[in-house]
Amino acid sequence: MKKNQISGVSLGTASSHTRxxxxxxxxxxxxxxxxxxxxxxxxxxxxxxxxxxxxxNLETKTKGEKYLLVNAGNANAGNGKKGEQDVTNYxxxxxxxxxxxxxNILPFSTGVIGENLDVEAHKKAFDxxxxxxxxxxxxxxxxxxxTTDTKPKLLKRTIKSGSxxxxxxxxxxxxxMIGPDFATLLSFVFTDAEISQSLLDKIHSESLKxxxxxxxIDGDTSPNDSSCLVATGGSGVKIKKxxxxxxxxxxxxKALFKELAKLLVVDAEGATKFISVNVQNAKNENxxxxxxxxxxxxxxxxTAMFGNDANWGRILAAVGRCKSIDDISKTSIxxxxxxxxxxxxxxxxxxxxxxxxxVKKKNIKIDIDLGLGKxxxxxxxxxxxxxxxxxxxxxxx
Amino acid sequence: MKKNQISGVSLGTASSHTRxxxxxxxxxxxxxxxxxxxxxxxxxxxxxxxxxxxxxNLETKTKGEKYLLVNAGNANAGNGKKGEQDVTNYxxxxxxxxxxxxxNILPFSTGVIGENLDVEAHKKAFDxxxxxxxxxxxxxxxxxxxTTDTKPKLLKRTIKSGSxxxxxxxxxxxxxMIGPDFATLLSFVFTDAEISQSLLDKIHSESLKxxxxxxxIDGDTSPNDSSCLVATGGSGVKIKKxxxxxxxxxxxxKALFKELAKLLVVDAEGATKFISVNVQNAKNENxxxxxxxxxxxxxxxxTAMFGNDANWGRILAAVGRCKSIDDISKTSIxxxxxxxxxxxxxxxxxxxxxxxxxVKKKNIKIDIDLGLGKxxxxxxxxxxxxxxxxxxxxxxx
Numbered sequence: 001m002k003k004n005q006i007s008g009v010s011l012g013t014a015s016s017h018t019r020x021x022x023x024x025x026x027x028x029x030x031x032x033x034x035x036x037x038x039x040x041x042x043x044x045x046x047x048x049x050x051x052x053x054x055x056x057n058l059e060t061k062t063k064g065e066k067y068l069l070v071n072a073g074n075a076n077a078g079n080g081k082k083g084e085q086d087v088t089n090y091x092x093x094x095x096x097x098x099x100x101x102x103x104n105i106l107p108f109s110t111g112v113i114g115e116n117l118d119v120e121a122h123k124k125a126f127d128x129x130x131x132x133x134x135x136x137x138x139x140x141x142x143x144x145x146x147t148t149d150t151k152p153k154l155l156k157r158t159i160k161s162g163s164x165x166x167x168x169x170x171x172x173x174x175x176x177m178i179g180p181d182f183a184t185l186l187s188f189v190f191t192d193a194e195i196s197q198s199l200l201d202k203i204h205s206e207s208l209k210x211x212x213x214x215x216x217i218d219g220d221t222s223p224n225d226s227s228c229l230v231a232t233g234g235s236g237v238k239i240k241k242x243x244x245x246x247x248x249x250x251x252x253x254k255a256l257f258k259e260l261a262k263l264l265v266v267d268a269e270g271a272t273k274f275i276s277v278n279v280q281n282a283k284n285e286n287x288x289x290x291x292x293x294x295x296x297x298x299x300x301x302x303t304a305m306f307g308n309d310a311n312w313g314r315i316l317a318a319v320g321r322c323k324s325i326d327d328i329s330k331t332s333i334x335x336x337x338x339x340x341x342x343x344x345x346x347x348x349x350x351x352x353x354x355x356x357x358x359v360k361k362k363n364i365k366i367d368i369d370l371g372l373g374k375x376x377x378x379x380x381x382x383x384x385x386x387x388x389x390x391x392x393x394x395x396x397x
Numbered sequence: 398m399k400k401n402q403i404s405g406v407s408l409g410t411a412s413s414h415t416r417x418x419x420x421x422x423x424x425x426x427x428x429x430x431x432x433x434x435x436x437x438x439x440x441x442x443x444x445x446x447x448x449x450x451x452x453x454n455l456e457t458k459t460k461g462e463k464y465l466l467v468n469a470g471n472a473n474a475g476n477g478k479k480g481e482q483d484v485t486n487y488x489x490x491x492x493x494x495x496x497x498x499x500x501n502i503l504p505f506s507t508g509v510i511g512e513n514l515d516v517e518a519h520k521k522a523f524d525x526x527x528x529x530x531x532x533x534x535x536x537x538x539x540x541x542x543x544t545t546d547t548k549p550k551l552l553k554r555t556i557k558s559g560s561x562x563x564x565x566x567x568x569x570x571x572x573x574m575i576g577p578d579f580a581t582l583l584s585f586v587f588t589d590a591e592i593s594q595s596l597l598d599k600i601h602s603e604s605l606k607x608x609x610x611x612x613x614i615d616g617d618t619s620p621n622d623s624s625c626l627v628a629t630g631g632s633g634v635k636i637k638k639x640x641x642x643x644x645x646x647x648x649x650x651k652a653l654f655k656e657l658a659k660l661l662v663v664d665a666e667g668a669t670k671f672i673s674v675n676v677q678n679a680k681n682e683n684x685x686x687x688x689x690x691x692x693x694x695x696x697x698x699x700t701a702m703f704g705n706d707a708n709w710g711r712i713l714a715a716v717g718r719c720k721s722i723d724d725i726s727k728t729s730i731x732x733x734x735x736x737x738x739x740x741x742x743x744x745x746x747x748x749x750x751x752x753x754x755x756v757k758k759k760n761i762k763i764d765i766d767l768g769l770g771k772x773x774x775x776x777x778x779x780x781x782x783x784x785x786x787x788x789x790x791x792x793x794x
Contacts, residue, residue, distance in 0.1 A: 046717025046725050046741075078710050080742030113710025114743050218696040220711070221718045299615040299696070299781075300789055307790025313475050313510025314617070320443025321618045328443050344443075345477030346511050384696075385790075386783040392697055393704025393782075 004156070005135045006167055006190045007234025008032040012132035013144040016125040018118050019073030019111065024144040026122060028094075028129040029068040029188065035232040036197045037066060038204040039106065042225035048077035050107035051224060053087045057103045066104040068228065069094060069126055070186060072145050072173070073111040074118075077223040086119045093123045098130060108226050110173065110186050111147055142171035145186055148391060149175045153263040157252050161245060164237050166193045168252060172260045175217070175269045185212060187227040187260060193249055194233030199241055203250050204229040211257035215380045217268045218388075219297045229253070265380045270387030273305055275364045279377045282370050287324040288377035291368060294322050295379075302384030305364055310355035312340035319368060330371030335359055343371070401553070402532045403566055403587045404631025405429040409529035410541040413522040415515050416470030416508065421541040423519060425526040426465040426585065427495075432629040433594045434463060435601040436503065439622035445474035447504035448621060450484045454500045463501040465625065466491060466523055467583060469542050469570070470508040471515075474620040483516045490520045495527060505623050507570065507583050508544055539568035542583055545788060546572045550660040554649050558634050558642060563590045565649060569657045572614070572666045582609060584624040584657060590646055591630030596638055600647050601626040608654035612777045614665045615785075616694045626650070662777045667784030670702055672761045676774045679767050684721040685774035688765060691715050692776075699781035702761055707752035709737035716765060727768030732756055740768070 009031060013024040031037065039058055041051050069091070076083050087107050095102045109117075142152035152171065159166040174185030195203070204227070212227060231239075239246050266274050277296045282288035295301055298318040304311035312333050320328050333341035336358040339349055406428060410421040428434065436455055438448050466488070473480050484504055492499045506514075539549035549568065556563040571582030592600070601624070609624060628636075636643050663671050674693045679685035692698055695715040701708035709730050717725050730738035733755040736746055 044714060044717040045719075045722050046713050075710070078713055078738065078742050083742070113708075113714065220695055220697045220714060223714055223717065298617055299785075300617045303786050303789035306786065309790065311510075313472070316443050316475055317441060317510065317617060317620055320441040320620065322442075325442050341475065345475050345480070384786060386786045388696075389700050389703065389781055389783045389786055392700035393706065 004138055004169070006169055006232060007192045008035055008232025009190050009230070010133040010135045011137040011141040012129040012134065013137065013140045014125045014128035014132060016071065016118065016121045018121050024140060025072045026125040026129050027070040027141050027144040028126055028133065029070070029141070030133055031066040031068070031230060032232060032234070033063060033065045035066060035230055036195060036200050037106070038197070038200040038229045040204060040208060040227045042221060042223060044221045044223050044225070046077065046223045048075050048109055048223040049079060049083035049087045050076055050109045051226060052084065053091065054106045054108065054226070057106055060103045062101050062104060064104055065100055066106070067094065067098060067100055068106050068108065068188065070108045070145050071122055072147050074109060074115055075111045075113045075222070075224050076109045076117045078114040079116055082116060086117045089119050090123050090126060094126050097127050108186055108224070110145065110224050113223065138169055138171065145171070145173045147173065148269055149173050149267055151267050153260055153267070155256055155259055157256055159248060159252055161237050164235060166191060166235050166237050166249060168256055170256050170260055172264060174264050175267050185225055185227070185264060187212065188230070189228065189253065189256060190230045190232065191249070191253070192232050192235035194238040195231035199239065199246070200229060200231050203253055206250065207254045207257040210254065211261035214378060215261045215265050216293060216296050217265065217382055262380060265382050268382035269391045270385040270389070271382035272385055273362055273364055273383040275305055275366065275381050275383060277366045277379045277381065278368065280367065280369045281373055282375040282377070283324070283373040285375050285377065287322070287370070287372070288375045290322045290324050291319055291370065292377040292379040294318050295366065295368065296381040299384055302381070305359065306383040306385045308356065308360045310335055310340065310359040315366060315368070316341055327372065332369040332371065334367040336361060336365050401535055401566070403564055403629060404589045405432055405629030406587050406627070407530040407532045408534040408538040409526040409531065410534065410537045411522045411525035411529060413468065413515065413518045415518050421537060422469045423522040423526050424467040424538050424541040425523055425530065426467070426538070427530055428463040428465070428627060429629060429631070430461045432463060432627055433592060433597050434503070435594070435597040435626045437601060437605060437624045439618060439620060441618045441620050441622070443474065443620045445472050445506055445620040446476060446480035446484045447473055447506045448623060449481065450488065451503045451505065451623070454503055457500045459498050459501060461501055462497055463503070464491065464495060464497055465503050465505065465585065467505045467542050468519055469544050471506060471512055472508045472510045472619070472621050473506045473514045475511040476513055479513060483514045486516050487520050487523060491523050494524050505583055505621070507542065507621050510620065535566055535568065542568070542570045544570065545666055546570050546664055548664050550657055550664070552653055552656055554653055556645060556649055561632060561634050563588060563632050563634050563646060565653055567653050567657055569661060571661045572664050582622055582624070582661060584609065585627070586625065586650065586653060587627045587629065588646070588650070589629050589632035591633070591635040592628035596636065596643070597626060597628050600650055603647065604651045604654040607651065608658035611775060612658045612662050613690060613693050614662065614779055659777060662779050665779035666788045667782040667786070668779035669782055670759055670761055670780040672702055672763065672778050672780060674763045674776045674778065675765065677764065677766045678770055679772040679774070680721070680770040682772050682774065684767070684769070685772045687719045687721050688716055688767065689774040689776040691719050692763065692765065693778040696781055699778070702756065703780040703782045705753065705757045707732055707737065707756040712763060712765070713738055724769065729766040729768065731764040733758060733762050
């Protein structure tokens with residue numbers, strides 16, 4: 001098989017000539033018959049029309065050829081019945097153009113909430129994208145789905161299995177409205193391994209845990225979040241349950257998801273730093289999670305990091321306001337391995353000079369040892385800059 | 398009694414010549430014997446040394462003369478045993494200077510976390526402030542406690558009771574690290590009415606509910622938050638439990654607390670708008686509260702407001718991500734009385750033009766009708782501007 005390809009997958013992009021001028025902003029992904037598709041959607045009760053349609057179609061999809069239709073710039077969320085009719089309209093149209101079962105067409109949208117979609121323009125664009133379909137269009141695909149992202153996020157991995165190869169390719173978008181359960185994002189990951197639907201769903205859930213569910217930019221979640229994991233079987237390598245190969249591919253898929261999630265945080269709106277918050281020795285998992293997310297979301301911690309200020313006081317204050325915390329006398333905090341807080345108060349070895357130096361780096365690791373138990377949790381986030389405010393106060397204008 | 402006075406209270410300010418140059422940054426408040434003092438402190442597990450000392454002293458205070466010692470610029474939090482010794486040190490010193498029982502001295506601090514206090518400088522400053530004590534120094538007092546605030550917050554009210562008058566004066570500070578339970582703030586409210594300790598505590602708790610517990614700027618809470626309500630009895634008017642006068646004074650004290658809390662939000666760090674989030678028809682109180690705080694704290698809602706963007710989609714997305722919300726099909730949203738969302742999707746009468754006009758105002762009222770029950774909750778907050786980021790990334794530098 002050629003490089004940069006997943007046997008069974010082809011991709012085409014086109015422009016709807018709507019929000020982004022002539023930039024390609026729609027993507028059609030064709031999946032050969034026999035491919036298994038695992039989809040996970042936003043936990044937000046407010047779900048966009050395409051998400052609702054995709055969930056419905058997944059219940060009755062058949063074994064035949066499948067298409068993923070993606071558009072960027074318009075979320076088609078909050079548009080009521082009209083929004084739902086619009087999705088049915090362009091999916092029905094595409095069903096005829098492609099001679100594909102309606103239930104095998106899965107729509108995805110990302111962009112501004114509450115504006116009606118220009119359906120005719122998108123029908124044309126999806127048709128054109130179908131014509132442009134190629135097995136090698138991964139770069140174009142990863143660019144067509146972007147909104148406020150500054151860079152495409154595209155990753156590849158190869159696994160050797162005897163004389164055969166298993167390929168993994170994934171791309172994602174998302175840089176704001178990123179909260180757990182999970183981030184505002186569209187993510188599409190493909191492998192040419194043959195994986196049963198149930199095993200694929202299991203690997204997908206496990207992969208989300210340490211990736212998109214463990215990052216946060218602003219805590220806001222969107223009505224459009226969707227993650228797809230597709231296995232085409234095109235490599236001829238079958239993954240059997242509980243085999244060594246299952247362990248290997250799971251590890252590789254997890255790593256690819258984690259890396260994609262990291263790329264989202266690095267490209268977060270206005271971000272100048274990548275911040276990893278590691279909570280150790282919590283009483284239980286919920287406490288570890290609460291502390292990690294509270295610190296990762298604290299506007300005061302995030303602005304301090306932006307300002308190269310090793311303000312451990314704000315970190316300790318964020319820990320202290322967690323509902324599950326009733327004792328900070330055992331809490332120790334390190335920033336980039338430098339001790340800041342030792343058992344609830346300023347570390348004796350703390351020096352403002354070395355702290356300032358440590359926090360000037362682009363990658364910040366905040367270790368919080370609660371000393372209350374054995375559980376850990378890690379969350380990755382970005383800092384809070386003036387540009388975050390600028391980007392989000394001008395997004396629609 | 399003269400205007401601008403509370404019989405039994407005098408105030409003096411001075412400069413410690415530390416963080417703020419020669420600006421007055423310490424305040425001594427003298428309370429005549431017989432005054433009752435009600436104090437409520439931060440819910441943060443991480444408590445500053447002066448807060449711990451004040452809590453301890455309140456357990457054993459006597460009926461004699463009392464002093465409140467306040468310093469701004471240094472929070473004396475996170476400094477471990479040294480921080481606690483420093484508080485004991487300057488309070489003991491002041492106890493001798495003023496011939497006041499140690500337990501009747503209550504210390505309060507606000508400012509940067511984790512820096513040791515210059516104790517000698519503060520001893521001198523408190524002594525000087527005591528010498529400067531006057532019954533009329535309210536303006537000076539309200540200025541001496543400020544940190545990042547741009548304006549002092551000082552309010553007065555008078556209640557007629559037959560031929561007598563009851564006076565209320567209150568002042569507060571706080572403009573960032575403001576979260577519920579409650580805001581980073583110091584607040585001091587005084588009345589010359591005679592109120593028993595238990596009634597005073599009750600009025601205080603009730604007054605916090607709709608004031609400092611109902612505002613949020615960034616969700617961060619501090620180790621120093623303290624609210625004091627003092628009744629000197631100097632007016633000679635006694636407030637009897639369940640009397641008409643109790644109802645009247647409670648109403649007036651509540652109103653003064655609410656107004657002080659509003660002033661804090663108006664002067665929030667970098668704020669350009671005052672935003673009131675009103676949740677109606679929630680299933681229960683917890684749901685009303687969760688939705689109100691989630692919307693009020695959403696960085697995407699706050700930046701949209703800063704950008705004069707009537708982005709109801711972000712509001713609906715914030716409602717939808719609340720854990721207690723499993724149905725948004727009955728949710729309606731209005732901004733400054735203009736319908737934006739009607740039962741889960743864009744209101745038919747919505748026009749971008751009038752929405753833009755509505756959101757350009759300085760005061761923004763966001764009404765969220767969940768249609769799920771009868772409970773309500775209101776939270777006041779500010780928008781999120783570039784200046785918020787600037788102020789908080791440069792606070793210590």
